[in-house]
Amino acid sequence: MYRFIRYSQPLATAYRSQWSGLEQEINSIFASAEAGVAPDPNRARSIPVSVREDKENLQVTAELPGVQRADISVEISDEVLSLTATRKVAGAEGEQTVSFAREFSLPYPVQGDKITAELKDGVLRLSLPKVEAVKPRKIQIN
Numbered sequence: 001m002y003r004f005i006r007y008s009q010p011l012a013t014a015y016r017s018q019w020s021g022l023e024q025e026i027n028s029i030f031a032s033a034e035a036g037v038a039p040d041p042n043r044a045r046s047i048p049v050s051v052r053e054d055k056e057n058l059q060v061t062a063e064l065p066g067v068q069r070a071d072i073s074v075e076i077s078d079e080v081l082s083l084t085a086t087r088k089v090a091g092a093e094g095e096q097t098v099s100f101a102r103e104f105s106l107p108y109p110v111q112g113d114k115i116t117a118e119l120k121d122g123v124l125r126l127s128l129p130k131v132e133a134v135k136p137r138k139i140q141i142n
Contacts, residue, residue: 047083047102055136058110058128064100065122072124074117079106083124108134 052059060081064072067085075082085100110128118125 045098045100047085047100049083049102049104053107056129058106058108058130060126060128062102062124062126063122064119064124067100067122069119072119074115074124074126076106076110076112076115076128079109080104081106081126081128 048063050061052061062083064085064087067087071086073082073084080103082103083101087098087100089096089098106128109131111131114129116127
């Protein structure tokens with residue numbers, strides 16, 4: 001954790017600097033950062049995701065430990081992949097629902113009707129086949 005140390009100029013009380021207003025603003029920013037804000041329990045947490053590419057597919061792997069298959073949603077729209085999931089967690093105040101979400105743009109179009117998804121041991125694996133136009137092909141030279 002970082003600790004902010006405020007510098008005070010010993011002669012600053014003798015005259016008013018043109019930078020004194022800026023100094024007060026910076027001090028208020030640091031004061032609010034030090035105060036800390038409690039995390040919002042209803043805010044969705046991010047899903048850890050790794051993305052790999054081969055000649056035929058874009059491979060997406062997401063870590064979702066403790067999430068049931070029925071609580072996962074995978075959607076693709078306009079080259080944007082959206083992953084959402086929920087998990088029930090027992091806490092001091094009873095059972096709570098924790099939400100996870102991740103959304104990102106795909107680097108190229110994919111064949112939406114041929115996407116496959118597999119959930120095994122808390123790891124979701126998606127295979128997104130490339131559209132024929134973006135697959136690398138060998139050009140023969142005459």
